[in-house]
Amino acid sequence: MTLIHFLNCLSLAAVPYVITYRLSGLSEHGCFWKCVQAASCYAVCQLGKMLFLATFVIDSVPYYGEALRHSMEVLDLVVLQTVMSRGGVYGDLRFLVTGFSWAAAEFIFTRLLPFWVGARGVEFSWRYLQMALDSNIGLVFHLSTAILLAQWKSSERSTPLVLALILLTYRAALFDALPLDPWALLAVKACASAVIGLSALSYTLNNNQKGYSNVFH
């Protein structure tokens, strides 16, 4: 529906990313190229996942393909962790860089084109506004994942951490299983992201022996 609607959707989806980038300290530390590196890692990771799934998913076995598909998200964690530890960024900034770039890359690769193709179309649909909000929520989820993953090495792998990471990994499957209409699902996602995000932050702050945060001023 017209260019105005496209711009509306785009600003709703993209401006929170810009705000996060400007205000979280990423821009001050000049992490732009690090972010681009991490984002390209995201792209390579998705490609690898697709190749793997295209090879191994068999439609004839029920749930097998779905299960495999959702389990492949674990690869995200592995790559995320690798990027975090080898990315050349240190301190609290590293989870910000990876989490943010992961979310931003997802937004660019999976949302931008539908907006361009669909939101400009003649027919009006709430779908694109929902997608924009969903990508905002995705930013919180990815940051939470990154912040928890950053504790993986330093802490003694406590049960809540593992549990939270598993939940985050399989969140797409969980949300898919909920029989809700799109708006209710968005509300549930928003609440879930808020809860997980805050608890992840609190866990990190409590766990961090140094007890400082150079990021959240």
Add this chain to the structure above:
Amino acid sequence: MGLLDLCMLAWLALSVHAIVELPAYRMQHFELLGITRGSKAYSLNGEAVTWSTLSGLRSGSGMIALLKWSEIPLIREAVARGVFGVILVLPPDSPELPPNEDHMANEFALFEETHSTSIYIVKDSPEIREAFERAHRPNAGAFDLGRLWSGKLTQLTITAPAPQVIRQPRLPTLHGMLPGFGVQEQLPTVAVVAHYDAFAAAADLAYGADSNGSGIAAVLELLRLFSRLYSGDKMHPRANLIFVLSGGGKLNYQGTKKLVEDAVESANSDSILADSLFTICLESIGSKPELVAHVSKPPRPDNAMRKFFNILNVTGDVPMVHKKINLAEEMRVWEHERFSLSKLPAFTLSSLANHNSRSRMSLFDQRIDISALEENVRRIAVAISAFVYQRPAEVTDEFFKGELAVSREHLQAVVDFVTSRPRSTQVLLEKSNDVVSSLEKMMNRYLLKSTAKISIFEPDRREPEFVLYDQTAATLQISEVKPVLFDILLFSIIVVYLAVVYVSVSEFGLVVRALSPRKAKKVD
């Protein structure tokens, strides 16, 4: 997540055009004798309004009037309110015969003036009825925030390239002869003529079953029957029969005009038409089992035409309708007037009693009564054979029984073929159109030892008799959209939301401090 999204993306790319698309037929657009008729405009884009909504608005600028067929007389008022275009919805298909007179009267009313707005005609369908219901909004002028948020507008879009003049149209007229026994030039000749094109409010809706599908079927059936009589040695009549399928009939009988002028002026074998005793023009003989003879001048008692009428009257009453040619008028009302103007004796046989009958130029002319057509063709066949064999009609009536009987299947097949696609001249001129070539093949099958000749009419280069335009059909897209006001409202809401996000991110330190353990804070 990534793969899921990619799948969704692919699905989205496919479903983006999930809007209703319907075929729409552009109103006729042509110039005849220097007068432009129909609608010149060709594209439209705007919000749909029904008449009941539009009549309550002060201005309908930028809107598209969605009108029922019965609301055609209101077009002028709708245009006066500034609508961008008009979409006319045809009434549901009904099998009545003759077609509904009111519908046809409305179709005629369309041509009362030249329109500068684009006018398209769509067929009745559940989709368009749905659009009708959505477009009907009582008190549309009032501002209502709730409806702005939840409501949708129905947007109608037709994007079409600008219509172009069809350059150098060539209208073929097919004619073939069954030569009689003896020296052709010395034998009497009778011609049977029917024009093959049709006319309607939209060029792509001109199916013309009765006018003149019935005439085509009759000419081809007579040709079939007489080709069998002419192929036998014993029965070979001493008279020539000429069969003509003429083009441009609805454009003032231009194909016939050309054929007659050539026959009168030239001295070659085509000129045999000029020596014919009389010409029978057939038009609209498929609605009822009645025949009326239309003449421009009543024949004298000793005339061959009079003799033929007498034979025709044996098998049933054939009233004669005399209509003088109006020389002040450029338009010819019947095909035989083209012959009469060149002093060739001719008349039209039709089931219609009046030349003003609207079904002759209507999109509602889509059906014929096949048994009526069969009966009419049989009577004409009997009369022609009685004339060429110079026997009483009671005798020749026996010919057309059994093996030589008028074939209903053949008539039906021809009518089905010619009504299976539109036959307005614009459409027939398209390169891929095969109607005329098919008719030629059908004629050739029954023309003994010869093939159909083609006489081509081309309009004058400097002062064309008619100018035709292409772009006869387009696609109507019906989509649900939000008004621009909604976008602005949405934009302001998004701005507020983003401001909230900005503040909460910039003040995130408060959250961190709140969540930080007390001890750690002391160290800090």
